[in-house]
Amino acid sequence: MKGFLDYVDGNSVLHRLNPMTKLIISFGLCASCFLTQNHAVVAAIALFDLCLGALAGISRRSALIFISLLKLSAALFLLQVFFVRQGNILLVLPFGLRVTDAGVSFSALFALRLAAVTMPLSLMLSITRMSDIANVLVRYLGIPYKYAFVLTTAMRFIPLFTEEMAGIMEAQTARGVRFDTGNFFRKVRLLLPLCVPLLISSVRRIEVSAISAELRGFNLRGRSSGYKRYSFGANDAAALFICVMIIVASAMI
Amino acid sequence: MIKIEGLVFRYDGSPRDALNDISLDIEEGDFVGIIGPSGAGKSTLTYALNGVVPHHYSGNFRGRVEICGMDTAKAGPEAISKYVGSVFQDIEGQILSSVVEDEILFGLENFGIPRGEIEPRVEYALKTAGISELRHRNISSLSGGQKQKVALASIIALRPKIMALDEPTGELDPQSSRRVFETLKELNERHGLTIVVVEQKIMMLCEFAHRLVVMDEGRIAAEGPAREVLRRGGMLEEIGVNIPRIATLARKLRGLGLYDGITPLNLAEAEKMMRNGRQC
Numbered sequence: 327m328k329g330f331l332d333y334v335d336g337n338s339v340l341h342r343l344n345p346m347t348k349l350i351i352s353f354g355l356c357a358s359c360f361l362t363q364n365h366a367v368v369a370a371i372a373l374f375d376l377c378l379g380a381l382a383g384i385s386r387r388s389a390l391i392f393i394s395l396l397k398l399s400a401a402l403f404l405l406q407v408f409f410v411r412q413g414n415i416l417l418v419l420p421f422g423l424r425v426t427d428a429g430v431s432f433s434a435l436f437a438l439r440l441a442a443v444t445m446p447l448s449l450m451l452s453i454t455r456m457s458d459i460a461n462v463l464v465r466y467l468g469i470p471y472k473y474a475f476v477l478t479t480a481m482r483f484i485p486l487f488t489e490e491m492a493g494i495m496e497a498q499t500a501r502g503v504r505f506d507t508g509n510f511f512r513k514v515r516l517l518l519p520l521c522v523p524l525l526i527s528s529v530r531r532i533e534v535s536a537i538s539a540e541l542r543g544f545n546l547r548g549r550s551s552g553y554k555r556y557s558f559g560a561n562d563a564a565a566l567f568i569c570v571m572i573i574v575a576s577a578m579i
Numbered sequence: 580m581i582k583i584e585g586l587v588f589r590y591d592g593s594p595r596d597a598l599n600d601i602s603l604d605i606e607e608g609d610f611v612g613i614i615g616p617s618g619a620g621k622s623t624l625t626y627a628l629n630g631v632v633p634h635h636y637s638g639n640f641r642g643r644v645e646i647c648g649m650d651t652a653k654a655g656p657e658a659i660s661k662y663v664g665s666v667f668q669d670i671e672g673q674i675l676s677s678v679v680e681d682e683i684l685f686g687l688e689n690f691g692i693p694r695g696e697i698e699p700r701v702e703y704a705l706k707t708a709g710i711s712e713l714r715h716r717n718i719s720s721l722s723g724g725q726k727q728k729v730a731l732a733s734i735i736a737l738r739p740k741i742m743a744l745d746e747p748t749g750e751l752d753p754q755s756s757r758r759v760f761e762t763l764k765e766l767n768e769r770h771g772l773t774i775v776v777v778e779q780k781i782m783m784l785c786e787f788a789h790r791l792v793v794m795d796e797g798r799i800a801a802e803g804p805a806r807e808v809l810r811r812g813g814m815l816e817e818i819g820v821n822i823p824r825i826a827t828l829a830r831k832l833r834g835l836g837l838y839d840g841i842t843p844l845n846l847a848e849a850e851k852m853m854r855n856g857r858q859c
């Protein structure tokens with residue numbers, strides 16, 4: 327999953343949409359997943375997400391994201407399906423566990439939703455620069471630039487932290503610590519002490535970021551400081567129209 | 580251009596002075612290399628140039644730092660930034676954006692550079708740093724050397740008069756390090772920027788810097804043109820600065836009375852030293 331939050335440069339129709347349009351569509355698709363109680367509709371939305379990925383020229387990446395989401399969904403399905411008590415019993419298991427038809431339906435919907443909700447957000451991040459998102463949040467929604475900035479920098483720091491953690495783990499492995507234990511609690515016990523050096527280096531790094539921002543005039547920035555202008559064209563109108571149709575349809579089915 | 584007089588600084592909560600009575604004059608167009616062991620106060624000295632000390636880090640600040648006639652203790656950090664551009668040791672921490680172009684726009688947008696001037700400045704910065712083709716790339720996909728150039732470009736775009744760099748090649752291989760220094764040289768010679776750079780690779784400093792400042796325990800231990808500073812090799816070794824082997828050799832030959840020419844800084848000069856030495 328390395329780099330799954332990264333922007334992928336491109337010039338597709340979707341890339342060229344107004345960042346605000348992309349934000350609205352991705353949240354619209356999420357909303358649709360929750361508005362419907364129908365498995366087929368949620369599956370259709372997930373399929374639609376994959377088509378969008380193909381349209382943006384990142385079909386391979388979206389397929390990879392989808393597959394890893396499906397794995398996670400499958401795990402969640404198994405975690406839930408044994409604990410729903412309502413409905414007709416399909417299967418009785420030891421330890422008082424049972425599988426009911428309502429349980430299967432409920433867990434499947436939940437698992438499908440997880441995949442279908444995450445897809446549009448991760449697609450949106452793949453084809454929209456963080457700075458563009460920050461700029462439209464400031465311009466259209468009036469969010470103070472400071473908050474938008476925190477959001478974009480946080481996105482930048484996530485991969486840095488995972489990289490740093492991997493580095494620390496590698497160093498520990500070289501000293502003979504074995505992280506490849508299957509025991510979850512053992513692993514947590516091994517990882518916990520590493521949080522201290524990670525925290526220290528992170529704090530130091532954030533300090534440098536703060537100074538770097540300050541010296542480049544961060545405090546002078548106003549609402550109209552953004553250089554890029556975002557137009558709203560026919561493509562945006564069409565995309566929003568399709569999005570509204572999907573929301574309405576999923577609310578009705 | 581830069582005038583430091585009796586500068587003393589102690590970070591709040593620190594038992595000793597990070598800078599202890601520093602006085603230093605740097606002329607316009609100079610290229611100054613700062614070297615010294617870890618904890619000598621090199622980073623703190625660059626902080627004194629860009630106003631991070633005393634504006635960001637509080638502490639006991641005495642003495643005076645003047646940049647282009649401006650007292651840094653009185654001017655705000657942004658006002659100082661108009662003259663001094665800073666590059667920090669931690670490249671990853673310094674870079675704030677995900678895409679190269681955005682990193683360069685960041686400062687330009689903040690300082691309210693007129694719209695018509697922004698595009699030419701972005702192009703100029705990318706070209707000077709030698710990364711025009713990386714403009715739309717994701718920064719996380721770049722190499723360490725390329726990232727360092729992005730950091731440089733984001734400062735070049737602001738057209739400072741002075742550039743203060745803290746170990747800009749600390750995490751780079753020798754070849755990328757050279758390219759960074761060649762960019763600095765170009766900024767210095769072609770665009771007249773004053774360069775102050777902290778650097779551990781002493782051979783690099785000797786080749787590119789006009790002047791060396793050796794720091795130790797918050798003081799300036801030696802200062803002058805590279806050759807003169809290297810003549811005092813014994814003192815440098817004592818405080819823990821690695822000096823080039825050819826300079827040590829020259830000093831030893833001099834001690835034995837076999838040589839009394841210049842301290843060689845490259846292979847060609849070293850060869851000359853050896854040939855002349857044999858004639859003695």
Ligand SMILES: Nc1ncnc2c1ncn2[C@@H]1O[C@H](COP(=O)(O)OP(=O)(O)O)[C@@H](O)[C@H]1O
Pocket residue numbers: 590591592593596597615616617618619620621622623624636
């Ligand atoms: N933020 C800080 N707070 C307190 N003490 C600091 C801070 N930064 C540096 N120091 C101290 O100041 C001294 C000089 O540090 P520094 O300028 O980073 O040296 P150098 O860059 O030469 O390694 C060191 O003793 C260090 O511990």
Ligand SMILES: [Mg+2]
Pocket residue numbers: 621622623668745
């Ligand atoms: Mg330092």
